[in-house]
Amino acid sequence: MTAPIVVAGGSRAALRRNFRRGVWRVLRRKPSRMLGVVILIGFAFMGAVGPLLYPERLPRDDDALYAPPSWEHPFGTDFEGTDVLALVVTGSRYVLMTALVTALITVVLGTAIGLFAGFRRGRWDSVLMRITDMKLTIPALPLLLVLSTVWKFESAVEMGLVLGLLGWGGVARAVRAQSLSLRERGFVEAARGLGLPTTHIIGRELLPSMAPFIAMNMLIAVTGAVYAQVGLFFLGVLPFEANNWGVMLNLSVFGGGALTSTAALPYMMAPLLAILLLTLGIVLVVDAMDEIFNPRLREE
Incomplete structure (x- = not known):
């Protein structure tokens, strides 16, 4: 009775090993891809550990306002004599945490709605897609303007929650289109013929097939979240309750005249x-x- 279990476990282990080897081959084939992995690991390290390397209140030097780049200050100092590199590192945690929370909420909520609507179709599909369409018509900027009057967004989780709840509509639409295509495939028809429950078919059959698409959407959502929050802080839509890259851009342009003066x-x-x-x-x-999960793109 144990032999089939051992074989199945061995097969899964072999598949995992082959997948890891395939990933390594794809990354090694182009050094630029390894560079991308190193960059993301570096930013993850900077966001998690970087702020711990500096005191809670960064030191200021009143005699070095807008000091030019030097060995001591690689990117110079700001209008208070604070090291700009230290500001970038300490401000990365808010930006990256917000982007991560936004991406998680966007992908999880959008994927769940899109998968369920595309697989069930009928009334559920109509209701969920009408909700999605209504969400897509809500203008995000005016809503954030209203929220900023009562909500300070001091926490990156709060900021990520709002951006995530405002950004899942496009993912839901895209996932629904994918699930409508996959539900007609043979393996899904076989699972339905065996009488397997909907949760099993969605979780064990459809979701793994869409994992590459979902993973890429999550990375794209990270980029969109970074642009959104930095842009909002740069425009002054949100109050400056936390140090981050958008606040730096706002203060450098509107306060330091960086567009007209070389000092800032x-x-x-x-x-x-x-x-x-x-x-x-x-x-x-x-x-x-894209190449890892799409065999037609793999080079021999």
Whole structure:
């Protein structure tokens, strides 16, 4: 009685080993993809550990306001004499945590609604898609303007929760389209013929087949969340209750005149370079994932 279990377990272990080897081959084939992985690991480390390397209140030097880049201050200082690199590192936690929470809520909620609507179709599909359509018509910026009058968004989780609840509609629509295609495949028909419950078919048959699509949407959602929150803080829509890259951009442009004076230019360029580097890492990893999960794109 134990032999089939051992064989099945051995088969799953072999599949996992083969998958890891395939991932390593795809990453190694193009050094740029390995660079993307290194960049994302670096940002994850910076967001988790970086702020612990600095005191809670960053030191200021009144004699070095808008100091130019140097060995001591690689990106110069801001209008208070605070090291710009320290501001980028300490502000990364809010930005990255918000992006992660946003991506999780966006993907989980959008995937759940899209899968269920696409698989069940009929009345459930109509109701869920009408809710999705109504959500897509809600303008996010005016809603955030109203919320900012009563909500300070001091916590990255709060910010991520709001952005996630405002951003799941597109994922739900895309996942529904994918599930409508997959539900007609032979393996799903076989599962329905065996009388397996809907939760089993969705969780064990449809969801694994859509894992690559969902994973790539999650990375794309991270990028969108970074742009959204940084843009809102830059425009001054949200109060400056926490240090982050958007606040740095706002203060450098509107307070330091970085667009007209070179003194505050490093203060503006530092968060822009961080955003650009993070986006580059995500793009390179998504390119690798596209080949990992799509056999037709794999090079022999």
